[in-house]
Every structure is written in C-alpha cells, then in structure tokens.
Amino acid sequence: MTKPPLTIHLAAPRGFCAGVDRAIKIVEMALAKWGAPVYVRHEIVHNKFVVDGLREKGAVFVEELDECPTDRPVIFSAHGVPKAVPAEAQRREMIYVDATCPLVSKVHIEAERHADAGLQIIMIGHEGHPETVGTMGQLPDGEVLLVETEADVATIDVRDPEKLAFVTQTTLSVDDTIGIVAALNARFPKIVGPHKEDICYATTNRQEAVKAIAPDVDAILVVGAPNSSNSRRLVEVGAKNGCAYSQLVQRSGDIDWRALDGVRIIGITAGASAPEVLVNEVIDAFRARYDVTVDVVETAVERVNFKVPRVLRDVPV
Incomplete structure (x- = not known):
C-alpha cells in the first residue's frame, strides 16, 4: 500500500545545548576517573533516557547529599545547587564536582554581586524548579523573592522599592518574561536588571x-x-x-x-x-x-x- x-x-x-553536553560528559569522565559508583544529586539533566543511560554505566542518582557515602564522588546537576550543598560536602570531606551550567553560574554570580551592593533580588522563575531553588539558595532567606507571573509583581512585598535587582531562570519563555520584566520596571522604576535577560x-x-x-x-x-x-x-x-x-x-x-x-x-x-x-x-x-x-x-x-x-x-x- x-x-x-x-x-x-x-x-x-x-x-x-553546551551546558547539557558538558554535564553528561562530567558524569562519564568522573566514572572514568574514579570508577563506579559515582553519585549524582538530582537528575544531571531532565531526561529519563539520558539518566537511565548514565545509571547503566554506574551513576547513582539521589535527591539529597546525606544519601551519598562520604568515600565516593558526588556530582551536582546542571541546574545548580544552593550554597549550603557544596558547603556540606566540604564539611563531610567529600570529593564533589559541580556540573552547574556556566550560564546558570553566571546568574548566581550576578545575584551575589547585587546583594553585595545592598540590593534585594527578585527572581523570575518557576517555584520548585531545581534551577530556581539553586539560585535562590545562593543568598540568605528573604534576600531573593520569587515571581512567576505578571500578577505576582503587583503583590510582592519588598524591603525597599528603590534597592532592587532582578534575575531570570535561564529556561523560561522569552516572550512571557518580557511582560514580567515590564511589570517590574513599571512598579519599581529603579530596579536593576541584567544587560539582557538571563534566558540562555x-x-x-x-x-x-x-x-x-x-x-x-x-x-x-x-x-x-x-x-x-x-x-x-x-x-x-x-x-x-x-x-x-x-x-x-x-x-x-x-x-x-x-x-x-x-x-x-x-x-x-x-x-x-x-x-x-x-x-x-x-x-x-x-x-x-x-x-x-x-x-x-x-x-x-x-x-x-x-x-x-x-x-x-x-x-x-
């Protein structure tokens, strides 16, 4: 027929993308260097096929650091982790490798730089997403406030409307973010943003x-x-x-x-x-x-x- x-x-x-390619390569190279098992905190990237393939090679995926033995290497996912995670790995004297995408790390550095300048940070992102959790976890509680929609901008409670900066989750829709940024600029005219949105x-x-x-x-x-x-x-x-x-x-x-x-x-x-x-x-x-x-x-x-x-x-x- x-x-x-x-x-x-x-x-x-x-x-x-380059960040995902790098993260997968990091797990494979860690297995080559230290042998199996190598532990990975959270999915290295969000794809079951990729994760299952790495698991077959000897990667063990866990949710939290306390599930890892101290005598085996642990890798942090491409989405980034709160500062408390590598600090805890150091305290436990673990070998750890940070596979955070460099473009996510750039947002982390940006947030810290704004905080050092006395600014409170507003993050445009999705609640609970590992990247959002990791970025917000770069600074103490209350220093990074999350907005998901334009409507959230109207209700957010800030410390000082004249001392604000915003950062963006890297994987958002470009078009949707434009509206949220416009709402932030309208409500907080002095808010400081990146030279261009952080979307990668x-x-x-x-x-x-x-x-x-x-x-x-x-x-x-x-x-x-x-x-x-x-x-x-x-x-x-x-x-x-x-x-x-x-x-x-x-x-x-x-x-x-x-x-x-x-x-x-x-x-x-x-x-x-x-x-x-x-x-x-x-x-x-x-x-x-x-x-x-x-x-x-x-x-x-x-x-x-x-x-x-x-x-x-x-x-x-």
Whole structure:
C-alpha cells in the first residue's frame, strides 16, 4: 500500500545545548576517573533516557547529599545547587564536582554581586524548579523573592522599592518574561536588571526555531521530558505562534497517531536535554507510516563549548 506523503520541518538548533553536553560528559569522565559508583544529586539533566543511560554505566542518582557515602564522588546537576550543598560536602570531606551550567553560574554570580551592593533580588522563575531553588539558595532567606507571573509583581512585598535587582531562570519563555520584566520596571522604576535577560542562548535559539516553523505546519512535536522547563516552553511557543496542535513526547511510543490523522506537514524539535537519538527515533516512526521528506529549518548556528571542571581535565576524552 502506498504511504501518504508527509513533510517534516526539522527545527535547528534543537536538542542538547553546551551546558547539557558538558554535564553528561562530567558524569562519564568522573566514572572514568574514579570508577563506579559515582553519585549524582538530582537528575544531571531532565531526561529519563539520558539518566537511565548514565545509571547503566554506574551513576547513582539521589535527591539529597546525606544519601551519598562520604568515600565516593558526588556530582551536582546542571541546574545548580544552593550554597549550603557544596558547603556540606566540604564539611563531610567529600570529593564533589559541580556540573552547574556556566550560564546558570553566571546568574548566581550576578545575584551575589547585587546583594553585595545592598540590593534585594527578585527572581523570575518557576517555584520548585531545581534551577530556581539553586539560585535562590545562593543568598540568605528573604534576600531573593520569587515571581512567576505578571500578577505576582503587583503583590510582592519588598524591603525597599528603590534597592532592587532582578534575575531570570535561564529556561523560561522569552516572550512571557518580557511582560514580567515590564511589570517590574513599571512598579519599581529603579530596579536593576541584567544587560539582557538571563534566558540562555540555547533556550532563545530553540524558541526562535519553533517560531519559524509554527505558522507553516499542521502539528508540532517537541521531544523532551515532562519535567524539562525548556521543553515545555517550546510546546507553549508552538501553540502561541500559529500551530493548532503542539505536543510534548518523550519517545516515539508517546505519539498520538489518531490526533495526527490527516496531517501533511509536521514540525519536530527537541528540548535542550533531549538527545538526537530520540529525535531520529521519532522521525523513523513517521517513516514507517508515511513517505517522509525532511526539511531542516535552521535559524541559528551554535558553536558554544564549555570546559569541564579542572579536576577532570586529566581524564582522556
């Protein structure tokens, strides 16, 4: 039987960013240097396929430091950790490696610099997300206040409206953040912000690629995990930019084929913690059902590369 034609608009950039690539490499190099097991506090990145693969190689994932033995190395996830975590690791005389994305570390440094200047910090982010918890944990309680929406800005209780600065979770929607920043500037005219929002280059690039394909496709599938903030934002960006069906899938088995009945042009992208092998798996699932033509839609070229921590630089790659 002849397969129906289907065009796939494949977004580029998509998938792994430099921070995720570095974090995964840190776990693999730590296993090569110290052997298994190596402990990792929280998921190193938000992707089950990646985490399961590292677990098979000897990584042990835990929620808190007290679950780790003191005689084995521990790695902190790419999302960053509160200052109390490395301090506790030092107190316990543990070997630890910080895999925090350098762009998240930049936000941490920014927050500390503002605090040293006597400013209270407002963080734009999602409550409970590991990155938000880590950034807020760089300073004492009460020094960083969280806002999630424009409505939150109207009710936030600050110490001194003339001594404020704001920072941003790196994985948010660029468009949504603009409104919150505008609300902060309107209520607190003297608030100090970064030269540009802290949203990372990879988040911005992946969202721009989705914006480019959304008006021209019948559906968009975002390969990523449900707990991945940047992946969920890509779904939202697709829906807000003209695509009637924008959905998150972890694997090809999650595709709702009935919902895609009659679709002739589909967009595919992947969150910053989703490996390309899963994108290929999804494309192969379409090839099994359709006569597929793949059209790569490239809106930016990424050449960013982050060095691993010094303690691992003697490990052969």
